[in-house]
Amino acid sequence: xxxxxxxxxxxxxxxxxxxxxxxxxxxxxxxxxxxxxxxxxxxxxxxxxxxxxxxxxxxxxxxxxxxxxxxxxxxxxxxxxxxxxxxxxxxxxxxxxxxxxxxxxxxxxxxxxxxxxxxxxxxxxxxxxxxxxxxxxxxxxxxxxxxxxxxxxxxxxxxxxxxxxxxxxxxxxxxxxxxxxxxxxxxxxxxxxxxxxxxxxxxxxxxxxxxxxxxxxxxxxxxxxxxxxxxxxxxxxxxxxxxxxxxxxxxxxxxxxxxxxxxxxxxxxxxxxxxxxxxxxxxxxxxxxxxxxxxxxxxxxxxxxxxxxxxxxxxxxxxxxxxxxxxxxxxxxxxxxxxxxxxxxxxxxxxxxxxxxxxxx
Ligand SMILES: *Cc1c(COP(=O)(O)O)cnc(C)c1O
Numbered sequence: 123x124x125x126x127x128x129x130x131x132x133x134x135x136x137x138x139x140x141x142x143x144x145x146x147x148x149x150x151x152x153x154x155x156x157x158x159x160x161x162x163x164x165x166x167x168x169x170x171x172x173x174x175x176x177x178x179x180x181x182x183x184x185x186x187x188x189x190x191x192x193x194x195x196x197x198x199x200x201x202x203x204x205x206x207x208x209x210x211x212x213x214x215x216x217x218x219x220x221x222x223x224x225x226x227x228x229x230x231x232x233x234x235x236x237x238x239x240x241x242x243x244x245x246x247x248x249x250x251x252x253x254x255x256x257x258x259x260x261x262x263x264x265x266x267x268x269x270x271x272x273x274x275x276x277x278x279x280x281x282x283x284x285x286x287x288x289x290x291x292x293x294x295x296x297x298x299x300x301x302x303x304x305x306x307x308x309x310x311x312x313x314x315x316x317x318x319x320x321x322x323x324x325x326x327x328x329x330x331x332x333x334x335x336x337x338x339x340x341x342x343x344x345x346x347x348x349x350x351x352x353x354x355x356x357x358x359x360x361x362x363x364x365x366x367x368x369x370x371x372x373x374x375x376x377x378x379x380x381x382x383x384x385x386x387x388x389x390x391x392x393x394x395x396x397x398x399x400x401x402x403x404x405x406x407x408x409x410x411x412x413x414x415x416x417x418x419x420x421x422x423x424x425x426x427x428x429x430x431x432x433x434x435x436x437x438x439x440x441x442x443x444x445x446x447x448x449x450x451x452x453x454x455x456x457x458x459x460x461x462x463x464x465x466x467x468x469x470x471x472x473x474x475x476x477x478x479x480x481x482x483x
Contacts, residue, residue: 138248145245153447154471159289159317159424161345162467163394169387176383180375188370193378196385197353201339207329208361211373215316215340215352216242218364219283222312222336222354223250225367226280234279236265238290238451238458240314243283255279259457263291263418265299274307282307285314287321290451290463292420294323304332310360312336317422319344319395320402329356336360341381343423344391351381398423402466408476414483424465426451429483434460440482446475 132140150157165173190211203209212218223233223246233247237256247254257273260266274282282303287294304311311334313325318339326337336356341349351373354364384391402420409417409427417427429437438450449463464475 150447153445154474155447156465156467157447157449159343159465160347173383176379180379186371186375186378190373190378193382196382200385202326203355204329207355208358209353209355210361210364212352213372214350215338218338218352218354219246221364221367225363227252231280232277233281235283240285240289263293265295267299279309281310283312287317287421290426292422292426294421304335310334314338316340316343320399320423321421349377349380398466401472405472424463426463429460432460434462437482441478444478446478
């Protein structure tokens with residue numbers, strides 16, 4: 123039976139899907155978890171009780187508002203979405219990437235992004251039957267503009283994704299380079315501002331000034347990774363089409379109510395982001411002071427660093443043995459050879475990480 127099942131799987135499932143590895147999430151039980159860009163802070167108890175009260179008003183027996191009208195209005199204000207621009211919500215930005223690509227996936231259509239970058243762009247391009255073209259970043263992690271220009275001319279991408287700031291390198295690309303990409307490409311440019319709370323820069327105010335610019339945000343990096351809520355903003359004609367592809371009830375009642383509640387407490391979210399930004403600078407200084415480590419400045423809530431002795435796998439294992447889980451990027455190779463990525467946690471977590479790292483080097 124198993125054999126005949128395997129034969130049928132091989133005959134029916136698209137070869138490019140069979141060739142993929144499922145997105146791997148390591149087990150963090152018992153470890154200090156600094157691998158996934160999560161916010162380490164939760165809400166104060168009185169606020170949690172207020173949130174439970176809000177959830178009790180929710181009618182679980184009813185379908186959610188398919189347009190999430192109230193939540194969208196709150197997001198408009200909270201995110202500073204320019205007047206006249208539309209927004210579509212997704213089950214995380216991951217779903218928004220999927221929605222965009224499903225809408226444009228003609229046979230042969232290309233998705234382009236500078237690499238290394240967020241892996242979901244390439245994975246979802248593959249899911250939707252599109253071709254992914256990665257353009258290597260310059261050695262200083264800036265956009266390699268001659269290479270970008272050539273790739274745009276040659277591949278005429280339907281969509282270009284630019285993570286702003288970029289994951290896993292942590293830097294912001296130069297604004298003038300991004301504007302040139304937007305002006306040079308015949309396709310869509312999606313600015314993925316997942317780390318906006320830590321970056322201090324945005325293209326949100328540029329929406330409507332270019333006919334092919336969209337901006338994506340998420341609540342994941344601001345303490346709500348478990349909620350799954352992403353926001354895509356841009357001109358109405360684009361978003362009307364994407365809205366047709368979106369499954370009608372993709373944002374559940376609990377997510378809508380919880381996100382509305384969270385957005386009524388923006389000051390707390392900003393306070394937590396401020397703590398993380400301050401800790402990021404402290405951890406960066408500490409990493410930079412280590413002899414065998416090269417750390418890159420970050421505009422996100424994580425720091426990329428290289429183990430200069432060239433044994434990042436061993437250092438990563440040493441950290442795990444000492445109870446700290448970060449992300450090992452060494453197997454990606456190229457510019458990420460011997461690189462590790464640590465998410466900024468609480469001061470105590472960061473101290474544990476720094477101590478474990480020194481012991482592991
Ligand atoms: C973490 C991250 C996201 C977040 O995805 P969600 O599905 O909203 O959790 C999106 N883009 C980039 C570049 C990221 O690093």
